[in-house]
Structure formats: C-alpha cells, structure tokens
Amino acid sequence: MFASGQLPAESEYYQETLAMYMTSFTKKTLGLETGGEPAVTPPAVGHTSFVKKPKLATSKSKKREIPEGLWTKCPKCSTMVFDKELDENLKVCTQCQHHFPISSRERIHSLVETCTFEEMDSEMTSVDVLDFTGVASYAAKLQKYQEATGLKDAVITGLAKIGAHRVALGVMDFKFLGGSMGSVVGEKLTRLIERATEKGLPVIIISTSGGARMYEGMFSLMQMAKTCAALAYHARARLPYISLLTNPTTAGVMASFASVGDLIIAEPGAMIGFAGPRVIKDTTQAELPPGFQTAEFLLEHGLIDAIVSRKEMKRNLLSYLSFLCAGRHAAAR
Ligand SMILES: [Zn+2]
Numbered sequence: 001m002f003a004s005g006q007l008p009a010e011s012e013y014y015q016e017t018l019a020m021y022m023t024s025f026t027k028k029t030l031g032l033e034t035g036g037e038p039a040v041t042p043p044a045v046g047h048t049s050f051v052k053k054p055k056l057a058t059s060k061s062k063k064r065e066i067p068e069g070l071w072t073k074c075p076k077c078s079t080m081v082f083d084k085e086l087d088e089n090l091k092v093c094t095q096c097q098h099h100f101p102i103s104s105r106e107r108i109h110s111l112v113e114t115c116t117f118e119e120m121d122s123e124m125t126s127v128d129v130l131d132f133t134g135v136a137s138y139a140a141k142l143q144k145y146q147e148a149t150g151l152k153d154a155v156i157t158g159l160a161k162i163g164a165h166r167v168a169l170g171v172m173d174f175k176f177l178g179g180s181m182g183s184v185v186g187e188k189l190t191r192l193i194e195r196a197t198e199k200g201l202p203v204i205i206i207s208t209s210g211g212a213r214m215y216e217g218m219f220s221l222m223q224m225a226k227t228c229a230a231l232a233y234h235a236r237a238r239l240p241y242i243s244l245l246t247n248p249t250t251a252g253v254m255a256s257f258a259s260v261g262d263l264i265i266a267e268p269g270a271m272i273g274f275a276g277p278r279v280i281k282d283t284t285q286a287e288l289p290p291g292f293q294t295a296e297f298l299l300e301h302g303l304i305d306a307i308v309s310r311k312e313m314k315r316n317l318l319s320y321l322s323f324l325c326a327g328r329h330a331a332a333r
Contacts, residue, residue, distance in 0.1 A: 070082065070083055070084075071083060072086055072100075074093040074095065074096060074098050074100075075098065076093065076096050076098035077093060077095050077096035077098065079093065079094075079095040079096070081093055081094055081095070086100065089311070090102065090106075090110050090310045090311055091106070091310070092309065092310050092311060097268065097309065098269070099246075099247065099267050099268060099269060099270075099309075099310055101174060101175075101208075101247070102246075102310070103149075103173055103175060104151070104155070104156045104171040104172065104173035104206075105156065107171050107206060108156065108158075108160070108169065108171055110310070110313070110314065111160075111162055111169070111313065111314050111317065112160035112161060112162055112169065113160070113161045113162065113163070116160045116161040117158050117159075117160040117169075118158050118159045118160070119156065119157070119158040120157045120158045120159070120188070120191060120192060120195065121157065121187075121188050121191060122152065122156075123152060124152060124153065124184050124187065124188060125142070125146075125152050125153060125184060126138075126142055126153060126182050126183060126184045126216065127183075128142070128215075129216065129217075129219060130215070130216065130217050130219075132215045132216075132217075134215075138215040138216075141177065141215070142177075145175075145176050145177050148175075149173065149175045149176050151173055151175075151176050152184070153176060153182070153184040153185060153188070154172055154173055154174075154176040154177060154178075154179045154180060154181070154182075154184075154185050154209070155170055155171065155172045155173070155184075155185045155188050155189060156170070156171050156173070157169070157170040157171075157188045157189060157191070157192040158192075159195070159199075159201070162204075162314065162317055162318060162321065163318045163321070165202065165318070165321040165322075165325065166199075166201055167196075167201055167202050167203070167204050167321070168192050168193065168195060168196035168199075168201045168202070168203045168204070169192075169203075169204050169205075169206075170188070170189050170192050170203070170204070170205040170206070171205075171206045172185070172205075172206060172207050172208050172209055172253075173208070174208040174209070174210075174248075177213065178209070178210035178211075179207075179208045179209035179210060179253070180209060180210050180211060180212065180213035180214075180220070181209060181211070181212050181213055181220055181223050181224075181252055181253050181256075182212075182213035182215070182216040182219070182220045182223070183216055183219045183220065183222075183223060185213075185223065186220070186222070186223025186224075186226050186227055187223075187226075189205065189223075189227050189230075189257065190223075190226050190227055190230045193227070193230040193231055193233075193234050193241075194230055194233070194234075196234060196239065197230075197233055197234045197237050197239065200237070200239060200328070201239065202239055202240045202241065202242065202321060202324065202325060203231070203234060203239070203240075203241045203242070204241075204242045204243075204244065204317065205241070205242075205243055205244070205257060205258070205261075206244045206246060207243065207244065207245055207246065207249045207253050207254075207257075207258040208245075208246045208247065208248065208249055209248075209249055209250060209251070209252070209253035209254075209258075210248070210250060210251060211250055211251025211252040211253060211254075212224065212251060212252030212253075220252070221252065223252075223256070224252055224255060224256035224257075225256070227256055227257040228256050228257055228260060231257055231260055235262075238328075240262050240263070240321075240324035240325065241260070241261050241262050241263075242261055242262065242263045242264075242265065242317065242320060242321075242324075243257070243258050243259070243260070243261030243263070243264045243265070244265050244266070244267075244313075245258055245264065245265070245266040245267070245270055245272050245295065245304065246266070246267045246270050247267060247269065247270040247271050248270065248271040248272070248273075249266075249270065249271075249272050250271070250272070250273050250274065250275075250276070251274055251275070254272060254273065254274055255274055259303075262324065263305050263306075263320055263324070264303070264304045264305050265304065265305060265306045265307070265308050265316070265320075266295035266298070266299070266304050266306075266307050266308075267295065267307070267308070267309070267310060267313075268295060268296070268307050268309055269294060269295060269296070270294070270295040271293055271294060271295075272293060272294070272295055272298055272303075272304070273292075273293035277292060277293060295307050
C-alpha cells in the first residue's frame with residue numbers, strides 16, 4: 001500500500017502522462033470546442049497557468065511554418081494528425097490507433113445520450129485538512145488546477161442514459177492533480193454508488209489515476225476502503241459494476257475500486273499497475289517481462305476481461321449492460 005506513498009506530482013506515471021498532455025494538446029483549449037450540445041456544464045474559460053510551459057517556446061519555433069492548433073503529432077507513429085479529424089475520431093490516431101488522453105467531459109460526451117447526464121455533487125471541493133505545504137501549498141495547488149481545468153476535483157459523477165440503460169457513471173480526469181484520489185473523489189464516487197444501489201442501477205466507473213492524493217494523508221487512503229465498501233453493498237443488491245481502466249490507472253485507485261468490477265475492461269495500450277516499474281524493479285531486483293503493466297499483458301494474465309478500443313466502447317458497454325441486466329429486466333416484467 002505504501003509503495004504508492006509518493007506525491008502524485010512525483011510519480012513516474014504522472015510525469016510521463018503529464019508530458020503527453022503538454023505535448024499533444026497545448027495548442028488547444030480544453031475539450032468541447034467541436035460543437036454540439038454539451039451534456040454537462042462546459043468548463044470555465046480563462047485558464048492559462050496550466051497550459052503555459054516553457055517548453056512551448058521551443059516547439060513553436062521548430063514548426064513555425066505550421067499554423068497553430070491544427071495538427072497534433074502522434075507520439076506512437078509520429079504521423080501529423082489533423083486536430084479536427086482527431087476530435088472526430090474520439091482522440092484516437094487515425095493511422096496507428098494510439099489512444100490520446102481524453103478529458104472527463106469529452107469522455108462523458110462520447111458515451112451518454114445527449115442531455116441525459118445529471119451531474120451530482122458538482123460543487124464539492126477538497127479541504128486542506130493537514131495544512132499541507134510542499135513546493136506549493138495544497139490549497140494553492142487546488143486553486144491552480146481548478147482554474148486550469150475548469151473542474152472542482154478529479155472526478156465527475158452523475159446519472160445518465162447509455163442507450164436505453166440508466167446508469168450511474170463516474171469519470172476520472174488525469175488533468176486534475178494526476179487524477180489522484182482525495183476525499184472528494186472518494187466521497188463523490190461513494191455517493192454515486194450508494195445512489196445506484198438505492199435506485200437499482202448499474203455502476204460504470206472510468207478510471208485514470210496516479211493513486212491516492214498524499215496531500216490529504218490518511219484521508220485519501222481511507223477512500224480506498226470507503227469506495228469498496230459502497231461497492232460491496234451495491235454487489236449485495238445484485239447490481240452490476242463495470243470498471244473501465246484507461247491510461248494510466250495505478251496505485252491506490254487500482255488497489256481499490258478500479259480492480260473489483262464484475263467486468264474489468266481497459267483501453268488498448270493503457271498502463272495499469274500498482275507501483276511504478278522502476279520501484280518494482282528496484283525492490284525485486286528482477287528484470288521485468290516485456291509489456292509489463294500494459295492492458296495487453298494483464299489481459300493475457302487474467303486480471304482484466306477485455307480490451308476495448310474507444311471507438312467501440314459505447315457499443316460494447318451497451319451489450320455488456322444488456323447482458324448483465326437481462327435477469328433484472330426479465331424479473332421486472
Ligand atoms: Zn499514430
């Protein structure tokens with residue numbers, strides 16, 4: 001459990017994935033600019049501190065001849081993909097199918113029926129109980145990320161319809177402090193699961209996380225037990241829970257609610273694990289097998305049930321829901 005005891009900002013996953021966000025999408029504002037009616041409240045504008053990085057200056061000068069905000073280079077196959085095309089393709093590379101990071105609101109948009117998402121606890125924010133100060137204070141960090149992302153914390157929860165199925169949906173966002181689970185993430189998910197139990201709904205949680213939010217110390221670790229306890233009551237009511245793991249899902253989140261789904265599915269190439277590979281290698285003093293901690297490796301070893309590409313996700317979720325809820329629907333008739 002304490003292998004995850006590093007601050008999210010220092011973890012390998014956080015740094016790597018943050019770098020991906022920075023290089024791929026700095027040219028754009030966050031999500032939702034492709035038009036269409038937003039299923040949820042659009043994020044507030046005016047966030048600049050998060051996207052501005054010194055790196056930008058060099059990348060700008062390198063590709064001076066290319067108009068800004070039109071193309072994104074795929075980190076896997078190096079193809080320059082037209083941004084509009086990338087958005088239409090749910091941020092999946094049109095050449096190699098590499099899955100780019102996607103924001104929680106875009107994700108919700110891609111899955112639920114238009115205007116059916118009823119957000120829950122949208123104003124809930126963290127309290128700096130420990131009065132934590134590192135390089136910056138936790139309070140200052142929270143404010144910075146809230147302004148940069150337009151989110152209050154690292155998860156959005158609510159009830160929605162996917163096809164004809166009413167579901168309780170929780171979607172994490174890596175952009176907010178590395179998708180770390182503090183008391184707000186834990187509480188929002190717990191309330192969502194409890195609402196689902198009360199209303200007899202299936203739960204779908206889409207995870208992406210660097211782990212527990214250590215700025216909240218024990219309060220963040222408690223969320224692991226709390227979310228799992230709520231899921232146990234949900235399971236006792238014989239209701240299905242689908243856990244979707246996206247890149248990356250690690251540490252305290254993977255060690256709690258993300259790994260106890262009735263069905264556990266992942267996006268292709270997602271990095272999934274508990275401690276980072278460097279920590280494991282140093283601890284065990286053993287060479288790690290190739291592909292270690294990828295969705296593909298874990299599918300082969302039985303930890304997850306299926307790998308589903310983003311473009312097939314909605315269709316597959318629909319068929320899983322129909323299958324898992326068939327008994328209940330028959331009994332209701
Ligand atoms: Zn590609």
